[in-house]
Amino acid sequence: MAELDLQGLLAEVAREMEPHRGEGAVADYIPPLARVDPRRFGMAIITCDGRAAEVGDAWMPFSIQSISKVFTLTMALEKHGEALWRRVGREPSGSRFNSIVQLEAEKGVPRNPFINAGAIVVTDAVLSERRPDEAIAEIRDFFRKLADNDTIDIDREVAEQEAATGFRNFSLANFMKGFGNIHAAVEDSLHTYFNQCAIRITCRQLARAGLFLANGGVDPIRGERITSAERVRRINAIMLTCGHYDASGEFAFQVGLPGKSGVGGGILAIVPGHAAIAVWSPGLNEAGNSQVGTLALEKLVRRTDWNVFD
Incomplete structure (x- = not known):
């Protein structure tokens, strides 16, 4: 973990996402979500040792759904x-x-x-x-x-x-x-x-909130136990198998991390033992998951060893 340039990694991913921004369709059945600019893109990483990096609209609140x-x-x-x-x-x-x-x-x-x-x-x-x-x-x-x-x-x-x-x-x-x-x-x-x-939550806040899931149920920043390690293993398992609805298998195949999506365009992904990642891009694919957000996570894991199957 220490050798990874997190900010540099996110900057590279953001550059690769630039031609894709705006892809997908925003959730139009909830009027406030239909008004969100589909070109928005933000991403944040917080590690279990307290390092953080962010890019794009990582401080802009979106609907967690x-x-x-x-x-x-x-x-x-x-x-x-x-x-x-x-x-x-x-x-x-x-x-x-x-x-x-x-x-x-x-x-x-x-x-x-x-x-x-x-x-x-x-x-x-x-x-x-x-x-x-x-x-x-x-x-x-x-x-x-x-x-x-x-x-x-x-x-x-x-x-x-x-x-x-x-x-x-x-x-x-x-x-x-x-x-x-x-x-x-x-x-x-x-x-x-x-x-x-x-x-309403930002990528930075969401990654911070999910960090206990990367650290066996303990918030590594405050040292407080949120839930048991056994429950965290089970929650992460269900995120991997069910977190993207009927596209969960595809997400596991392409990204290989426990994750949960929302029709607001956000995705929370967990790297057990290492970090929590949050990405937001409002345009959704046909399964109702962030199209650009999923692609960004694919690009990120290819640059790291953050895959539960490695």
């Missing part, structure tokens, strides 16, 4: 332990992130925590008989603590538009409620979920 699911999964496992896995599976779905088809055959138990149905169950577990505003504040504060930044907050417009356009999520939640797998009121679970996905 489904990347938040990694952090609420961590919270739910801390609250409920192994019992959580009775309510959500750990297998790739092979279907779109908001598909309802598998829930019928599998009696309301979602395939994994990163498809929308699974993430709603996880959020319901975090909510755990409390008021939504309490759970939302806890989730926001968890991000602030991990990123060591009290400015992280929820974009109210995005949260409102998530609720206004989230008809499929309402269907998923009500369907699972019918199987007894949503314990709170559907409206409360979804209100918490929509706000969780509407957190």
